[in-house]
Amino acid sequence: MTAPARTLEIRTSPHMVSGYSVDTIMFNVVVALLPVTAFAVYAFGLAALLVLSTATVTCLLTERVACRLSGRASSLGDWSVAITGLLYGLTLPPGLPLWMVVVGGVVAVALGKALFGGLGCNPFNPALVGRAFLQAAFPVAMTTWSPAFTSDRFTALGSSTLTLPFTRPLYDAVTSATPLALWKFERQASEVGELALGFIGGSTGETSALLILVGGAYLVARNMMSWQIPVAIFAAVAAFSGALHGLDPETYASPTFMLFSGGLMLGAVFMATDMVGSPMTSGACLLYGAGIGMLVVVIRVWGGMPEGVMYAILLANACTIHLDRWIRPRVYGATAQEAPR
Amino acid sequence: MISLGLKSFRHGIHPPEAKDETSGLAIRQFPFAPLLIVPLVQHLGKPSLPLVREGETVVRGQRLARPDGFMSVSMHAPASGTVKSIGPTPSISGRMVPAVFLEPQPGSTQEVMEGTPCPLASATPEEIVAAIQDAGIVGLGGAGFPTHAKLRIPPERHVDTLIINGAECEPYLTTDHRVMLEQRDDVFTGIRYLLKVTGAERAIVALEANKPDAAQHLRSGLPGDLSASVEVLRVKYPQGAEKMLISALLGREVPSGGLPLDVHALCVNVATTAEIGRLLPHGRGIQERVITITGPAVQHKGNYRIPIGTPLRFLLGEVGVEEDVTRVFLGGPMMGAAAPSLDIAITKGTSGVVAFDATRAERSHRTVYPCIRCGYCLDACPMRLDPAQLGSLARSQEYARMADEFHLMDCFECGSCSFVCPSHIPLVQQFRFAKAAVRKAGAHG
């Protein structure tokens, strides 16, 4: 009889764990974003490639510096800041001057994340914080859109991209208005089929609804994303805008147009669902999503801007902590009359 | 496994079952160790009082110790042999407890001594409860709660349903499964005793859908005059926890801080029931139990009827565990305890031994991330607590708030939240610590 004699490892139960970890979840989100990213580059060519890579690298570097400054171990390995970088890049107009991309990226990570204490502590989606900053600082550049699928997109770069820092970008003659702006200011509707497939101008990543949905479905299937949030957003947008459209189709765009235009898909699937900024229970997620959907329609229809997804999500982020406080599952065996001890 | 439509509870998790390697293996007798260590504390409650002296010769099945008080039970000699000494031995909790060290006599027939039988037909409920205490029966599921104490039902209370717990939701373990397959008649006899004691109208044997053979076997042998049924539940952890079983089967919730009795139910583990049915008619006591020995480090995996008091070191040697065993836990991997040393002994509450060696133990040093508010733990907790919130309060040591506002004391340490947490936060460990702190504060204040 051998008597096993090695030192035993003592741990407390449970001795079994699921294979999930923060880095695997975040890595999978990056994977889910890749098709959208690839399509953005395909649609907008070199400009998009530069915007996306600049955005990502800026965010990674900022995180690295922030970790160093706050004495934390480097957190690049958890992939979360890679998501921030990609998402941030995907919300920008493809022709945005790169120096602005850098400024916004630093703001996204430094103010949107590090200032709050890093991963898990940021109430707002950092990518949207960066974008919101740019929107306020450079409203013109942020709403000037270069068209998709120009024939020379892989060989030539629009003159705006390489604008010197702190100078005003010069745009080439052709810029296009987004479908939302066309509707808002000229009541001109775009082809929904084209919108869904992504053959229309907009932010780098706002184009292909189909690929965004595929990425989202992948994450939902792996239980790495709440399906309740995007579904509630879509339902709320469809119901609200459908009702308005029914009242007056001349003034109010159709629900399909509302769903497939602008940043709604990207926002609903990849930004509103950021685990850190969204509620924890499915009930609260449904409410949160519905709130975002309503806000999007309100801002788009009555607000001063054609697009409202970003502000809707940021506002909902701020409500998350309250939603989580109000909506809790009833504890097993707790009775309603139970007096607080 | 398609198990939609089966009864279950809300929330819970699906850990890998890891039962296939042993569920098909029939129960075998485990040999006697050269020295058996019978701890006198194998139950909640006071240590049993020894009835034997050093140097005394005992017969297998003879009483070694008698109960000291209401929550204590008898101990019986697991083998015929000589009492070497009575002294302290390490227990699974790491504390030293008194124990009888018994040297089995080689060549003895090891025939079991019988006591006074407790006949089902004529015994009164009080006599049955006393016989169960005398037989040294505690919950074989693991907690070590003395079964007779559960059965002393205050006269103003009424039990309508007796639940025989064969869920065995812990991964790796297959003892209850084997007992249901091999000791069907003992189970039924046990149920008869228990129905008589509790006055319950009916019994439900509950098991998870991953044991269809056991369900079929029990159903096909169910005596017509026995008011019992077999209920197949969804495979989900922790389906075998009393509160989860009761809500799955009866749709009733045990009130916070209360007992199953409060909702007219009583749960007894199926192996415990089988022991009652096996021992009482002969007036015997527990001197052995069925356990699953398994895990990647074990060569001869299986289900064994093992003498109480078998030292872990001997056990592992017998089943071919090599030198490099690095982690051994007693009970299942979700709620079982890691063995602090190989000198501890198998007790009545040990339902399994799972051993890992260095190469096959899963990574144990994992990066701990901040909580990312993923909500997985909320979806997992069968008590529907908010482990994320509890965890952050534990970090700031707000124990009283955890208990008062977030139902800390309802946590039964099932481990589901730690299992799912992608940030690898040791939630259960924190909750255990916090509960101890709250209890201590309560005792002092």
Ligand code: SF4
């Ligand atoms: S260990 Fe406690 S808090 Fe965690 S899931 Fe189980 S009951 Fe809930």
Ligand code: SF4
């Ligand atoms: S599972 Fe872990 S990371 Fe997720 S909410 Fe719970 S404590 Fe936080």
